[in-house]
Amino acid sequence: MLDFFAIFSKGGIMLWCFQGAGVSESFAGPVNALIRSVILQERTGNSSFTHNALSLKYKLDNEFELVFVVGFQKILTLTYVDKFIDDVQLQFRDRYKNELEQKGALKFLNNRFEFENDFNRLLRVAESKSNARPPKTMRSFNESEKSQKTVKSMIETKGGDKGKEQKNKQAKKAEAGAGEQAKSGSQSIPKKAVENGSQILSPEEINEKIGKRMRKKVVGKSEKISKSPKPLKPKKKVDRVWDNGGSSTEALDYSDINSNGSPSNQGQDNKALAEPVHSMKGDLPDVDYESSEEEDEEEEEERLVANDISRKGGRKGFGMFGMLKGLVGCKTLTQQDMEPILEKMKDHLIAKNVAADIASKLCDSVAKKLEGKVMGTFTTVTSTVKQALQESLVQILQPKRRVDILRDVLEARGQRKPYVITFCGVNGVGKSTNLAKISYWLIENGFTVLIAACDTFRAGAVEQLRTHQRRLNSLPPPEQHGGRPVVQLFEKGYGKDAAGIAMEAIAYARNQSFDVVLVDTAGRMQDNAPLMTALAKLIAVNTPDLVLFVGEALVGNEAVDQLVKFNQALADHSKSDNPRLIDGIVLTKFDTIDDKVGAAISMTYITGQPIVFVGTGQTYSDLRSLNARAVVNALMKA
Numbered sequence: 001m002l003d004f005f006a007i008f009s010k011g012g013i014m015l016w017c018f019q020g021a022g023v024s025e026s027f028a029g030p031v032n033a034l035i036r037s038v039i040l041q042e043r044t045g046n047s048s049f050t051h052n053a054l055s056l057k058y059k060l061d062n063e064f065e066l067v068f069v070v071g072f073q074k075i076l077t078l079t080y081v082d083k084f085i086d087d088v089q090l091q092f093r094d095r096y097k098n099e100l101e102q103k104g105a106l107k108f109l110n111n112r113f114e115f116e117n118d119f120n121r122l123l124r125v126a127e128s129k130s131n132a133r134p135p136k137t138m139r140s141f142n143e144s145e146k147s148q149k150t151v152k153s154m155i156e157t158k159g160g161d162k163g164k165e166q167k168n169k170q171a172k173k174a175e176a177g178a179g180e181q182a183k184s185g186s187q188s189i190p191k192k193a194v195e196n197g198s199q200i201l202s203p204e205e206i207n208e209k210i211g212k213r214m215r216k217k218v219v220g221k222s223e224k225i226s227k228s229p230k231p232l233k234p235k236k237k238v239d240r241v242w243d244n245g246g247s248s249t250e251a252l253d254y255s256d257i258n259s260n261g262s263p264s265n266q267g268q269d270n271k272a273l274a275e276p277v278h279s280m281k282g283d284l285p286d287v288d289y290e291s292s293e294e295e296d297e298e299e300e301e302e303r304l305v306a307n308d309i310s311r312k313g314g315r316k317g318f319g320m321f322g323m324l325k326g327l328v329g330c331k332t333l334t335q336q337d338m339e340p341i342l343e344k345m346k347d348h349l350i351a352k353n354v355a356a357d358i359a360s361k362l363c364d365s366v367a368k369k370l371e372g373k374v375m376g377t378f379t380t381v382t383s384t385v386k387q388a389l390q391e392s393l394v395q396i397l398q399p400k401r402r403v404d405i406l407r408d409v410l411e412a413r414g415q416r417k418p419y420v421i422t423f424c425g426v427n428g429v430g431k432s433t434n435l436a437k438i439s440y441w442l443i444e445n446g447f448t449v450l451i452a453a454c455d456t457f458r459a460g461a462v463e464q465l466r467t468h469q470r471r472l473n474s475l476p477p478p479e480q481h482g483g484r485p486v487v488q489l490f491e492k493g494y495g496k497d498a499a500g501i502a503m504e505a506i507a508y509a510r511n512q513s514f515d516v517v518l519v520d521t522a523g524r525m526q527d528n529a530p531l532m533t534a535l536a537k538l539i540a541v542n543t544p545d546l547v548l549f550v551g552e553a554l555v556g557n558e559a560v561d562q563l564v565k566f567n568q569a570l571a572d573h574s575k576s577d578n579p580r581l582i583d584g585i586v587l588t589k590f591d592t593i594d595d596k597v598g599a600a601i602s603m604t605y606i607t608g609q610p611i612v613f614v615g616t617g618q619t620y621s622d623l624r625s626l627n628a629r630a631v632v633n634a635l636m637k638a
């Protein structure tokens with residue numbers, strides 16, 4: 001019933017393997033997928049993994065740096081697998097303990113691990129125990145509750161239920177009547193009658209209530225009049241005069257449009273809009289987290305003090321996890337040792353804007369990574385766990401693949417076709433603004449850009465892109481590009497089909513030899529099914545080279561919901577077996593969060609895709625690439 005079982009080292013050396021009878025396909029593909037997607041990405045919190053039609057269970061042995069993997073068909077329900085993999089691990093460790101304790105990379109290659117007989121014995125025991133459970137027999141009629149009932153009790157009379165209800169109502173009325181009589185004995189209510197549970201007031205009481213209501217209304221009006229008297233001389237609203245505003249409205253009239261889609265007074269606007277912007281040639285600089293020398297010295301001093309205290313057997317500590325510094329040792333780490341530290345680290349990550357579910361999974365992954373590992377001399381549990389968490393965070397932020405847009409654009413130019421990038425995201429995260437920043441970066445590197453205005457819903461979206469187009473064309477000298485504008489806007493107005501506009505823009509860019517097409521889409525909430533269907537249609541029809549999700553760094557748990565539902569919508573509305581999902585992330589408003597950088601962890605963990613751009617300000621040059629070490633340092637800062 002098992003397809004395969006493999007035992008290999010974390011260095012990638014296969015120690016022993018088993019392949020089930022009748023299984024012809026190699027298990028290298030599923031095992032490599034497990035290594036790439038789970039072990040290298042620090043996602044070992046869950047001990048199961050699915051690859052195509054196979055379900056994989058794995059267990060890490062951190063003491064000897066081993067991985068045990070078992071694979072079986074996904075449609076099977078094998079209840080003994082978890083216990084079986086534990087038994088195999090213990091048996092393999094006990095039998096080859098001396099060989100596994102040898103140092104050096106060649107220790108596994110020099111030894112032969114004959115484990116087939118033990119494995120078959122354990123498998124037979126596990127399967128026999130699962131099959132030994134007797135099937136549950138059906139109860140006989142004499143054992144059922146129905147057999148204890150008489151025939152008379154099972155006969156239902158037509159008015160039986162109604163008779164019971166009427167009896168219950170009569171009993172309740174009798175109790176209510178007794179209660180009323182008891183109350184009437186202590187209190188007498190004059191001139192009132194009770195009929196069918198509703199009160200009938202006497203004429204005198206009705207007149208008295210009406211008089212009270214009229215008096216309240218009169219008093220309320222007089223109070224309002226006294227509290228808010230009208231001014232004797234109402235003041236007129238004074239028009240505000242803005243500095244350098246001018247008194248003419250002609251400068252705001254963009255109705256006179258040239259044939260190329262730009263206003264006739266473009267030269268004047270270019271002079272007014274031209275501002276000095278830093279050069280951005282080549283690769284983008286990394287986003288940097290400023291850590292002062294004093295902080296570094298404090299951390300080094302804290303580490304030395306902790307080591308000194310651990311030698312003396314002291315219990316006092318310092319820093320974020322100071323109260324746990326006394327947990328020192330030269331021993332094997334257990335779950336109980338790490339639990340209080342991981343709980344505090346999880347709270348710390350949540351406070352830094354990491355989604356709660358992601359923070360819990362990260363701590364579980366670190367616990368599995370360290371459980372059973374032998375600590376060094378004078379090494380605290382806190383420092384060990386903290387270092388492992390830092391390594392896991394860096395591994396998550398470092399992408400499985402590197403997105404090199406400049407190289408890809410040059411490759412597409414060689415094939416005489418434009419490189420297409422589509423931007424998507426929720427409302428108000430800065431899609432159009434960061435699209436303009438990326439346009440500036442591309443024209444600084446000598447590429448021509450066509451912006452496709454596919455946001456046909458939001459009022460002012462096309463005008464916003466047209467303003468960015470004029471500003472970007474005013475920045476580089478025209479003679480550098482032969483007098484041709486480096487950025488053009490392709491728009492068809494509002495209320496049109498976004499997928500059709502994107503298709504026409506790509507065809508226009510191919511005919512006019514544009515290097516890059518940037519497709520701006522309307523902002524949409526992840527729960528809006530019609531708009532998500534339209535986005536999936538746009539991506540499925542036009543097959544862009546890169547799909548970027550634009551998200552802001554201010555979100556916490558919402559980032560998980562947004563990315564999961566965007567990916568789910570793209571998968572659900574795609575007709576392909578391998579649907580096109582999000583390829584990368586643009587993280588905006590990074591300059592507003594100080595050291596609460598947890599959204600970067602949440603977004604990367606959910607999608608497994610890299611953060612391609614980071615927006616750090618208002619100007620065109622405020623665009624950076626992600627520095628994983630800097631983000632992790634900011635995240636772990638107390």
